[in-house]
Amino acid sequence: MPGNDVILVVDNVHATYNHAITALHGVSFELRRGEFLALLGANGAGKSTTLKAVSNLLPAERGQINAGAIGFEGGDVSHRRPGDLVRAGLVQVLEGRHCFKSLTVEENLVSGGIGRSGRRAEINQDLQRIYDFFPRLAEKRRTLAGLTSGGEQQMTAIGRALMSRPRLLVLDEPSMGLAPLVVQDIFLALKKLNRETGLSILVAEQNSAVALKYADHATVLENGVSVLTGAAADLRQREDMRAFYLGQQASPATQPTHLHAVA
Numbered sequence: 001m002p003g004n005d006v007i008l009v010v011d012n013v014h015a016t017y018n019h020a021i022t023a024l025h026g027v028s029f030e031l032r033r034g035e036f037l038a039l040l041g042a043n044g045a046g047k048s049t050t051l052k053a054v055s056n057l058l059p060a061e062r063g064q065i066n067a068g069a070i071g072f073e074g075g076d077v078s079h080r081r082p083g084d085l086v087r088a089g090l091v092q093v094l095e096g097r098h099c100f101k102s103l104t105v106e107e108n109l110v111s112g113g114i115g116r117s118g119r120r121a122e123i124n125q126d127l128q129r130i131y132d133f134f135p136r137l138a139e140k141r142r143t144l145a146g147l148t149s150g151g152e153q154q155m156t157a158i159g160r161a162l163m164s165r166p167r168l169l170v171l172d173e174p175s176m177g178l179a180p181l182v183v184q185d186i187f188l189a190l191k192k193l194n195r196e197t198g199l200s201i202l203v204a205e206q207n208s209a210v211a212l213k214y215a216d217h218a219t220v221l222e223n224g225v226s227v228l229t230g231a232a233a234d235l236r237q238r239e240d241m242r243a244f245y246l247g248q249q250a251s252p253a254t255q256p257t258h259l260h261a262v263a
């Protein structure tokens with residue numbers, strides 16, 4: 001049984017789409033309270049499927065968990081509707097920075113608080129907190145989200161998720177399609193949120209270099225299986241990680257044919 005300090009447990013999860021396409025066949029990891037964990041892997045490795053399984057969003061895509069279990073705060077997520085998980089503190093920012101483009105940045109943020117009973121003063125306080133983490137959103141608060149940059153839309157999507165006061169924030173590929181400096185800004189803000197508020201963060205990323213720079217730990221997926229978990233600082237030093245995921249050449253003597261689990 002995991003201790004109270006573990007907020008999310010993914011235990012040997014197998015998942016398929018349409019009862020036919022196997023997407024995951026053995027994904028396991030744990031996320032401790034207050035931890036920033038990165039889920040890494042190439043295109044199609046199963047990162048998005050794992051995150052959708054965590055938020056119980058697979059059934060909406062004709063997907064299902066066939067074996068294994070996912071526990072959030074000690075309860076099995078498969079018994080809870082996605083909306084109930086949000087109210088319980090598990091909030092996901094889906095891939096593709098979904099914003100309401102015809103609403104202002106601030107209206108988008110406020111929309112994230114709908115459903116939670118909050119007085120205006122409380123909502124204003126939360127808005128201010130988000131503007132402190134993302135000063136660029138404060139400057140653009142009256143601008144239509146559709147007219148802001150990709151980075152600002154990603155920040156708006158994250159800010160909207162924060163309005164429901166999550167305990168675990170899950171993000172799918174926040175760096176996608178963004179310039180390197182903007183990606184750094186976003187990860188810096190996530191790290192600050194994690195450090196200053198104790199928010200637990202799970203982020204799926206193809207950009208391993210940036211994820212390993214800011215995360216505490218990382219789990220690597222290959223073809224639907226978690227093959228490696230370790231401290232981000234250790235993974236950054238590994239020759240095989242450098243060669244496979246950080247785009248650097250390992251010396252021929254150390255080049256592996258696949259990643260080896262941390263002992």
Ligand SMILES: Nc1ncnc2c1ncn2[C@@H]1O[C@H](COP(=O)(O)OP(=O)(O)OP(=O)(O)O)[C@@H](O)[C@H]1O
Nearest residue numbers: 017021023041042043044045046047048049050061
């Ligand atoms: N809605 C779906 N219906 C059927 N198959 C799917 C669906 N979504 C994903 N898959 C398949 O499941 C496998 C894992 O995909 P997934 O999107 O989870 O990987 P990923 O690591 O997130 O990759 P990417 O970075 O490209 O999003 C792939 O073989 C993919 O084709």
